[in-house]
Amino acid sequence: MRISCLQSNLSKALAAANRAVSTRTNLPVTQNILLKTHDSMLRVSATNLSIGVTTSIGTQIELDGGISVPADLLLTFINSLPDEKVDMTLEGDQLNIICGSFETDLKGIPEEEFPPIPTVEEGEALEISASELRQAIDHVTFAAATEDSRPVLTATKVEVKGDSFTFAAADGFRLAVYEGKLESTVDVDSLEFTIPAKSMSEVRNLLGNAGGTVQFTVTPNENKALFKIGDIEMFSQLQEGTFPNYNQLIPEKFETRAVIANSELLKSVQTAFAYGRSGSGIVRLRIKNDEGHANVHVSGETEGAVFRAEVPATIEGEDSNIAFSGRYLVEVLQALGDCDVAIETTSSSSPGVVRAVEKSNYVHVVMPMFVQW
Incomplete structure (x- = not known):
C-alpha cells in the first residue's frame, strides 16, 4: 500500500473510528484501527465486536492495500502533525508514515485478521x-x-x-x-x-x-x-x-405539582447533592405554600453540615415532602436545560415525576428515597 492524504482529514476519520476501539486486551486486534484502500478512498474502521465504525476520506492511491495498526499510537502521531500531506507506505507488516519532518514506523496486524464489521443492507x-x-x-x-x-x-x-x-x-x-x-x-x-x-x-x-x-x-x-x-x-x-x-410505571395523577425555573432549582439541587455526596447522596424537597409564599425547600446534609435553600415556585395542590437520589435529580434537570420544570408528587413513598412545562413529549419518573421527616 502506498497512499497520500491530508492530515486534517485523516485526524477526523481516526477520531470517529476510535469511538469503537476496544479497551480490553483479550483480542489485541480490536485495539487497532484498520486502514484499507477501497473504491479510490481510504477506509478507516474499528470495532470492539459490539459496535463498529467505518468512514472514508479522499486519498491519492499509488498502490492498494490494507493493514491494522495500534489505535493509540496512530492517533498520537497523526494528531501531533501539522496540517500537511501525509504519506503512508506499507512494507510487509510495517506501516511507514511521513509528514514533513515527522516520521514513524508502526508494526501492524494483517487486514485478514481484523474482525469483519457486519453490514445491514436490508431492513x-x-x-x-x-x-x-x-x-x-x-x-x-x-x-x-x-x-x-x-x-x-x-x-x-x-x-x-x-x-x-x-x-x-x-x-x-x-x-x-x-x-x-x-x-x-x-x-x-x-x-x-x-x-x-x-x-x-x-x-x-x-x-x-x-x-x-x-x-x-x-x-x-x-x-x-x-x-x-x-x-x-x-x-x-x-x-x-x-x-x-x-x-405502567408512569403515574396517571398527582396530588401536588410545583413549577420552578430550572436554572434556580438545578443550582440548589447540585449544592444539596454536594453536601450529601460523601454519605447517602439524598436531596430532600419540601413543597410548601408558606402564608402565600410558594417555595420548594431544597436541602442536603452530611455529618456536621446542612445545606438549605428556598426556590420560588407555583404550587398546585397540597404541601408535600419527598426525597430523591441527588445524582438522579441532577441528571434529569441537566437534561431538561433552560426551562420551567414541573415536579409532580403523590406521596413521599410514591414515584415522583419531573417534566419540562413546555415539553409534553418527555416524562421522567424517579423512585423516592425513604427518609425521616
Missing part, C-alpha cells in the same frame, strides 16, 4: 433529523442501567409507528421516555426493538453538532442496526430480552 429504514436524535438521546440514555444484572435495562427501548418514535430507558429506580418525529413515515405498522444505551451514546458522540438527517436501518430478526451520519457508518448489535412495560 426497516428510518430517517430522523440530527437535532431530534440528539434531543432523544440526551433526554433518555443516561437513565439506562450501567450494571449487567438485568442486561435489557442497559438498553434503550425504541418504538416506531407511522412518523413517530419513542425512546425509553430505565434502571429499576428511574424511567425516561421521549417521543419524537421521524422525517418520513415507515412502511410497517409498528416496529419495536432495544439497542444498547452505550451504542446510543456513541451515536451521540459521532453526531456532535452536525445538522442534516441520520439514516437508521434496523433488522430486528438479525439483531443488527446501522446508523449513517454523513460519511460515517456505525454498526451496533441489538439487545436481546424483553423490556418492561414502562407505560
Whole structure:
C-alpha cells in the first residue's frame, strides 16, 4: 500500500473510528484501527465486536492495500502533525508514515485478521433529523442501567409507528421516555426493538453538532442496526430480552405539582447533592405554600453540615415532602436545560415525576428515597 492524504482529514476519520476501539486486551486486534484502500478512498474502521465504525476520506492511491495498526499510537502521531500531506507506505507488516519532518514506523496486524464489521443492507429504514436524535438521546440514555444484572435495562427501548418514535430507558429506580418525529413515515405498522444505551451514546458522540438527517436501518430478526451520519457508518448489535412495560410505571395523577425555573432549582439541587455526596447522596424537597409564599425547600446534609435553600415556585395542590437520589435529580434537570420544570408528587413513598412545562413529549419518573421527616 502506498497512499497520500491530508492530515486534517485523516485526524477526523481516526477520531470517529476510535469511538469503537476496544479497551480490553483479550483480542489485541480490536485495539487497532484498520486502514484499507477501497473504491479510490481510504477506509478507516474499528470495532470492539459490539459496535463498529467505518468512514472514508479522499486519498491519492499509488498502490492498494490494507493493514491494522495500534489505535493509540496512530492517533498520537497523526494528531501531533501539522496540517500537511501525509504519506503512508506499507512494507510487509510495517506501516511507514511521513509528514514533513515527522516520521514513524508502526508494526501492524494483517487486514485478514481484523474482525469483519457486519453490514445491514436490508431492513426497516428510518430517517430522523440530527437535532431530534440528539434531543432523544440526551433526554433518555443516561437513565439506562450501567450494571449487567438485568442486561435489557442497559438498553434503550425504541418504538416506531407511522412518523413517530419513542425512546425509553430505565434502571429499576428511574424511567425516561421521549417521543419524537421521524422525517418520513415507515412502511410497517409498528416496529419495536432495544439497542444498547452505550451504542446510543456513541451515536451521540459521532453526531456532535452536525445538522442534516441520520439514516437508521434496523433488522430486528438479525439483531443488527446501522446508523449513517454523513460519511460515517456505525454498526451496533441489538439487545436481546424483553423490556418492561414502562407505560405502567408512569403515574396517571398527582396530588401536588410545583413549577420552578430550572436554572434556580438545578443550582440548589447540585449544592444539596454536594453536601450529601460523601454519605447517602439524598436531596430532600419540601413543597410548601408558606402564608402565600410558594417555595420548594431544597436541602442536603452530611455529618456536621446542612445545606438549605428556598426556590420560588407555583404550587398546585397540597404541601408535600419527598426525597430523591441527588445524582438522579441532577441528571434529569441537566437534561431538561433552560426551562420551567414541573415536579409532580403523590406521596413521599410514591414515584415522583419531573417534566419540562413546555415539553409534553418527555416524562421522567424517579423512585423516592425513604427518609425521616
